[in-house]
Amino acid sequence: MSDYRDYYRGRKVLVTGALGFIGSNLCRSLADLGADVLAVDSLLPDYGGNLFNLSGYEDKVHINVADVRGHGIEYLVQGQEVLFNLAGQVSHIDSMNDPFTDLEINCRSQLWILEALRKRNPAAKVVYAGTRQVYGKPRTLPVNEDHLLTPTDVNGINKISGEFYHLVYHSVYGIRACSLRLTNTYGPRQLIRHNRQGFIGWFMRQVTLGEPIQLFGDGTQKRDFDYVDDVVDAFLRAGAMPEADGQIFNLGGEAPVSLRSLVEMMIELAGQGSYSLVPFPPERKAIDIGDFWADSSKIERTLGWRPRLPLREGLQRTIDYYRQHKDHYL
Numbered sequence: 001m002s003d004y005r006d007y008y009r010g011r012k013v014l015v016t017g018a019l020g021f022i023g024s025n026l027c028r029s030l031a032d033l034g035a036d037v038l039a040v041d042s043l044l045p046d047y048g049g050n051l052f053n054l055s056g057y058e059d060k061v062h063i064n065v066a067d068v069r070g071h072g073i074e075y076l077v078q079g080q081e082v083l084f085n086l087a088g089q090v091s092h093i094d095s096m097n098d099p100f101t102d103l104e105i106n107c108r109s110q111l112w113i114l115e116a117l118r119k120r121n122p123a124a125k126v127v128y129a130g131t132r133q134v135y136g137k138p139r140t141l142p143v144n145e146d147h148l149l150t151p152t153d154v155n156g157i158n159k160i161s162g163e164f165y166h167l168v169y170h171s172v173y174g175i176r177a178c179s180l181r182l183t184n185t186y187g188p189r190q191l192i193r194h195n196r197q198g199f200i201g202w203f204m205r206q207v208t209l210g211e212p213i214q215l216f217g218d219g220t221q222k223r224d225f226d227y228v229d230d231v232v233d234a235f236l237r238a239g240a241m242p243e244a245d246g247q248i249f250n251l252g253g254e255a256p257v258s259l260r261s262l263v264e265m266m267i268e269l270a271g272q273g274s275y276s277l278v279p280f281p282p283e284r285k286a287i288d289i290g291d292f293w294a295d296s297s298k299i300e301r302t303l304g305w306r307p308r309l310p311l312r313e314g315l316q317r318t319i320d321y322y323r324q325h326k327d328h329y330l
Helices: 021-032 072-077 092-097 099-120 154-173 199-209 228-240 259-270 297-303 311-328
Strands: 012-016 036-041 061-065 082-085 125-131 176-182 184-186 212-216 225-227 248-250 274-278
Touching: 012 021, 021 036, 021 061, 021 228, 072 099, 082 099, 082 228, 092 099, 092 154, 099 125, 099 154, 125 154, 125 228, 154 176, 176 228, 184 199, 184 228, 184 311, 199 212, 199 259, 199 311, 212 259, 225 228, 225 311, 228 297, 248 297, 259 274, 259 311
Parallel strands: 012 036, 012 082, 036 061, 082 125, 125 176, 176 248, 184 225, 212 274
Antiparallel strands: none
């Protein structure tokens, strides 16, 4: 579909989790494409919502601070043509320390949204932000969509449930839903205040401040990475293309790199910083998945998506962003 970006001109689009990392970048792109954007976020502390993420877009995006866990979502979904559902709790550590909150946000809130669509707007298209965490420790690499789902933490279990709710509402009620299983996304507007929402944001904070980075284990574990603009492009394609309906897609990055190589590249690009290897804390070792990289050939075949920005260039853009705006993120 060559005109998938044109699809959004004049359309009413709702984004949940819209003041967070990926959600805010998606809102900005949608506004630039001429969409009528409703940005919904609960702004719960420590979850990544940040009003500065939509700085400069206050007149282009309608911002509604609201929790999707309630009847208010039934009003918000009315008249919307596309819903990008990025509301969620993404911290693996937090999900183990407070599993009931993770259950509430990643399961019950998804049902509130889907029930609102079923009752008030069943014709809307919905794209769910899934995660590669549902696979757990890979049995084969790269991991494709047929890999067994064996998550190592509560977050992975609840994210599977949230994804399956969407697929069930597609098959039973005809809600045009699909899911994108995201890998390690990085880029501007990511939460870097604490280390509970993924290692790359925390590494970015430390290298921006010139602080030493601690790598758990021997640093040889490999991962793949996607720059946030590439991830936004995948959401735009999935929202516009009917070929995505009822489907699950992996978003895989370019060739995987070791975490040690990643950190060395970040230090080189920043021109400052250092790292050391330290033993895994027991609570993190228990949920570590080792090497992981995803097979994204399905989404490339179906929607024409593939990651385009090289890791080195993406890291440089991200470092430059936080150097310029660090007071809004530290």
